[in-house]
Amino acid sequence: MIQIQRLSKKFNNNLVLNELSLDVQTGQTCVIIGRSGCGKSVLLKHIVGLLRPDSGKVLVEGREVASLKELELVALRSKISMVFQGGALFDSMNVSENVGFSLLEHTRLSPKEIFARAEESLSLVGLGGIGNLMPSELSGGMKKRVALARAICIKPEIILYDEPTTGVDPITADSINELIRSLHDKLKVTSLVVTHDMKSAYHIADKIAMMYKGRIISEGSPEQIQGTQDPVVHQFINGLSKGPITDAVDIFK
Amino acid sequence: MFNLFFIDLGRKVLSFIYFFGGLANLTGQTIYQTFKPPYKYGQIIEQSEKAGYESLPIVSVVALFIGFIFALQFGYFMQRIGSEMYIASLVALAIVRELGPVITALIVAGRVGAANTAELGSMQVTEQIDALETLATNPVKYLVVPRFVALGMMLPLLTLFADIVGIMGSYLICVLKMGITSSMYMNMTFSALLFKDLFTGLFKAWIFGMVIALVSCYEGFNVEGGAVGVGRATTRSVVISFLMILAADCFITALFYFIFP
Numbered sequence: 106m107i108q109i110q111r112l113s114k115k116f117n118n119n120l121v122l123n124e125l126s127l128d129v130q131t132g133q134t135c136v137i138i139g140r141s142g143c144g145k146s147v148l149l150k151h152i153v154g155l156l157r158p159d160s161g162k163v164l165v166e167g168r169e170v171a172s173l174k175e176l177e178l179v180a181l182r183s184k185i186s187m188v189f190q191g192g193a194l195f196d197s198m199n200v201s202e203n204v205g206f207s208l209l210e211h212t213r214l215s216p217k218e219i220f221a222r223a224e225e226s227l228s229l230v231g232l233g234g235i236g237n238l239m240p241s242e243l244s245g246g247m248k249k250r251v252a253l254a255r256a257i258c259i260k261p262e263i264i265l266y267d268e269p270t271t272g273v274d275p276i277t278a279d280s281i282n283e284l285i286r287s288l289h290d291k292l293k294v295t296s297l298v299v300t301h302d303m304k305s306a307y308h309i310a311d312k313i314a315m316m317y318k319g320r321i322i323s324e325g326s327p328e329q330i331q332g333t334q335d336p337v338v339h340q341f342i343n344g345l346s347k348g349p350i351t352d353a354v355d356i357f358k
Numbered sequence: 359m360f361n362l363f364f365i366d367l368g369r370k371v372l373s374f375i376y377f378f379g380g381l382a383n384l385t386g387q388t389i390y391q392t393f394k395p396p397y398k399y400g401q402i403i404e405q406s407e408k409a410g411y412e413s414l415p416i417v418s419v420v421a422l423f424i425g426f427i428f429a430l431q432f433g434y435f436m437q438r439i440g441s442e443m444y445i446a447s448l449v450a451l452a453i454v455r456e457l458g459p460v461i462t463a464l465i466v467a468g469r470v471g472a473a474n475t476a477e478l479g480s481m482q483v484t485e486q487i488d489a490l491e492t493l494a495t496n497p498v499k500y501l502v503v504p505r506f507v508a509l510g511m512m513l514p515l516l517t518l519f520a521d522i523v524g525i526m527g528s529y530l531i532c533v534l535k536m537g538i539t540s541s542m543y544m545n546m547t548f549s550a551l552l553f554k555d556l557f558t559g560l561f562k563a564w565i566f567g568m569v570i571a572l573v574s575c576y577e578g579f580n581v582e583g584g585a586v587g588v589g590r591a592t593t594r595s596v597v598i599s600f601l602m603i604l605a606a607d608c609f610i611t612a613l614f615y616f617i618f619p
Contacts, residue, residue: 153492175496182494193489196480207493255493 106131107152107263107297112161113319114147121147123319124161129312132293134285136306138341139316140350145299146190148316149265152297153187154178165263183211186256187265192248194240200227200251201236207259226254231280246273253281257288264288266298270305282308303342307331315341317350377598384498384576388506391499401504409470409505410512414519416469417462421520424457425449425527433536442536446543447550449528454551454559458521459513460607463566466513467599471574474505475595478578479588487579497579506571513567514560521559558614565610566603573599 107129114122121144129135137145150156151163154170163170165181173181194203204223208214214222220236227233230250240248249269256264266285270278282305288294289309300306306313307327314324315338323330323338333339340348432445478501481487490497525547532538577595581587 150488155488155491179494182492185492187489187492189485189489191484193485195486195489196484206495210493210495 106164106166107295108162108164109148109152110162110164112148112151112163113159114144114151114156115159120319122151122158122161125316125320127314127321127324129295129297131295132289133311134289134296134298134309135312135314136298136300136310137314137316137321138300138303138306140341141301143316144319145316146267149187149267149297149299152265153182153185183207183259184261185263185265186259186261188249188252188256188267188269190267190271192240192245192252194243194248194251194255196240198240199236200232200238200240200243203240203251204236204255204258206255222258223254226258227251229257230254230284246277249273250277250281253284260292261294263295263297266296266300268300268302269298270300270302278302278305281305285309303344317341380580381572381576384502384579385572387498388502388572388575391496391503392507394499398500398504401500402507405504405508406512408473409466409508410516413466413469413512413516416465417516417520418523420461420465421453421458421523422527424453424461425524425529426531428452428457428524429528429531429536433531437536442532442538443542443546445532445536446528446538446546450525450547450550451555453524453528454521454555456559456607456611458524459517459559459563459566460603462517462520462563463513463570463603464600466509466516466567467570467574467603468596470509471570471599472592472596474571474574475578475581475592476588478575479581479591482579482581483584483588502571502575505575506568509567509571510564511567513570514563517560517563521556554614554618558610558618562607562610565606569602569606570599573602 107127109125109127111124111126112122113120113124125148127135127137137148139145147156151158152165152170154173157171165185168177168181170178170181194200195206198206201220201223202209204226205219208219208222209216212219224233224236227236230253232247232250232254235243235247240251243251249272253269269281269285273281285296285298286309289296289311296309298306298309310327312324313327313330314321315330315335316322317337323333323335325333330338330342333342336349339345340350428449429445432448433442436442436445436448478487481501487497487501490500529540529543532543533540574595577591577598581591583590
């Protein structure tokens with residue numbers, strides 16, 4: 106279970122997270138929606154301990170991430186995977202080495218076994234047989250799927266996805282959605298997905314949370330979010346250019 | 359106007375303190391991670407090859423030219439006072455004590471330090487360093503330690519090589535153009551050099567190697583602002599390394615001057 110309690114974070118006087126609170130139950134897929142630059146990725150980085158909060162807490166399985174010692178953080182990170190927006194594949198390694206990186210670093214498996222596990226993960230994302238290619242030889246969509254294969258290779262309990270379907274074609278986006286759904290159904294993986302893609306959000310989410318001005322302003326099931334009366338959420342999920350979100354920006358301008 | 363000057367000065371002082379604080383923090387972490395198992399032998403060898411073996415051609419060429427130039431410059435004056443035979447001693451001392459380590463360090467800072475900053479900077483802007491952390495791998499252990507150990511080992515070896523090539527360059531000029539005999543040249547070289555001369559030169563090189571590794575990695579880790587940021591950090595890395603090499607050189611030379619007069 107992930108519990109975020111009154112989390113605040115500021116960068117150069119810019120308050121990105123403002124006492125944000127959110128709970129994600131074990132085995133649940135929670136989708137966070139919100140405009141670009143509203144702090145969704147910053148939130149994910151707090152969960153995996155890449156950023157430290159100015160105030161508030163992030164608890165994963167009841168343990169506060171910011172107070173963990175080095176070895177405890179390593180243990181936590183071996184249960185959490187993160188899929189980065191641009192893939193964040195290591196340029197100097199081929200696809201197999203990228204996917205099997207964690208196994209190579211933290212297990213005593215033989216290179217042959219690691220290669221087999223990497224190939225299995227690649228097949229799951231529909232990219233079997235490309236292990237020898239370098240990241241520079243892959244398209245944007247393929248990079249995302251390889252990043253996803255790297256995330257699932259260690260069989261994590263929690264996966265954090267940073268815009269997994271942005272910039273990929275609709276067919277690839279749907280296959281990524283299916284994969285997230287199947288990880289949820291078969292392995293009961295807890296997932297936190299940051300996205301703008303509402304079609305994807307409705308497809309994969311058990312719960313959708315809308316982030317606005319550093320806080321969660323609305324959360325509920327996909328049906329509840331679709332039927333919302335909140336004008337901010339309504340504008341965002343329907344992709345309207347006029348509404349309270351853009352009016353606030355216009356006034357600021 | 360006056361206020362702006364003090365605001366700017368204050369910012370510069372703060373960024374200077376911030377830089378040295380960050381560098382000291384990275385140095386502490388790097389030393390700790392260097393001695394903490396597991397040891398990344400494969401990456402140390404890979405980095406040693408990049409920093410040492412691949413720097414050999416440029417170090418050789420520069421050292422050879424330095425040897426030529428010094429023999430000619432000393433020759434110009436020494437011939438006037440009829441003391442050509444001392445050129446060998448002067449060149450040997452100048453190269454082994456000072457020029458060998460400093461020139462080698464400046465070449466390596468420009469070649470290897472810049473590459474380190476650009477590589478780590480690109481990894482930073484494409485979130486690869488964050489990805490390393492999320493894969494439960496310490497970026498200092500994985501990226502900095504191999505470079506730190508490799509440069510610490512390779513710079514003294516490159517310096518030793520540069521010393522030999524530089525002295526050979528001077529030998530060629532003195533023996534072929536100034537009429538000094540080969541045996542005289544060798545005698546004058548070895549009689550002038552003491553063990554402490556070689557030791558201070560190689561000790562300096564070891565320190566310079568670690569300075570280059572730490573500055574280049576620190577700048578790489580702190581890149582902000584995409585490709586422009588990587589370019590800016592690479593320039594800063596080379597400039598700061600040059601300054602720190604010369605400052606460290608001055609300090610170590612003074613230290614040895616007073617310890618082993």
